Amino acid sequence: MKIEHFAFFVADSVSMARWYEEHLGLRTVRSSDAPAHARFLADSSGTSVLEIYTGSLTTPHYASMDPLLLHVAFETDDVAETRRRLIAAGATAVDEVTLTPSGDTLAMLRDPWGLAIQLACRATRLVS
Numbered sequence: 712m713k714i715e716h717f718a719f720f721v722a723d724s725v726s727m728a729r730w731y732e733e734h735l736g737l738r739t740v741r742s743s744d745a746p747a748h749a750r751f752l753a754d755s756s757g758t759s760v761l762e763i764y765t766g767s768l769t770t771p772h773y774a775s776m777d778p779l780l781l782h783v784a785f786e787t788d789d790v791a792e793t794r795r796r797l798i799a800a801g802a803t804a805v806d807e808v809t810l811t812p813s814g815d816t817l818a819m820l821r822d823p824w825g826l827a828i829q830l831a832c833r834a835t836r837l838v839s
Contacts, residue, residue, distance in 0.1 A: 716751060716760035717783075719826065722770045724748045724763040727824055734800045735785060735828075737761070754785075774825030778805050782819065782827035790816045790830045802828065 721727050728750035731737045737752040740760065749764035761783065773781070787793040791808050797820055798804055805819035805827065814834030822828055 714759075716762045718762040718764065720768055720770060721763050721765055721824055721826070723824065724750050724765045727763050727822070728752060730801070730823060731761075731763075734797055734802075772825070773827065774821060776827070778819050778821070778827030778829070782829045784829040784831050786836075787830050787832055790818050790832050793830050794818045794820060797828070797830075 725748050728737075728739055728742075731752055732739065736755055739750050740753045741749075741751040743749045747764040747766050749762060752761045752763065753759065785793075794804070794808060801823040802820040805821060808816060808818045810816055816832040818830045820828045820830070
């Protein structure tokens with residue numbers, strides 16, 4: 712089995728998709744109009760997909776959740792520079808850049824809608 716996508720119910724999927732495309736390099740591979748305004752966003756490898764959509768349910772208050780409970784992690788070669796760039800684009804810092812005992816460089820932020828984003832540069836990639 713292969714994971715097809717992860718889905719997040721959000722308040723403004725259209726604006727959020729634009730921000731993820733512009734600042735995280737994702738691309739919309741499928742979309743729909745009302746009522747869900749669903750956006751399926753693929754990463755640069757074309758193998759990982761996030762679905763963001765909206766509707767009549769109550770949107771979770773992601774900003775109040777501990778980011779260790781729920782976050783989306785993005786691989787980057789330069790955590791500090793990517794963190795700086797995303798903060799300039801409207802993300803907020805949760806913590807500083809940290810180096811783990813295993814040699815991974817990590818940082819946690821929140822996108823402009825409160826969803827936690829982790830930046831990761833692994834000493835050894837999780838999968839190749």
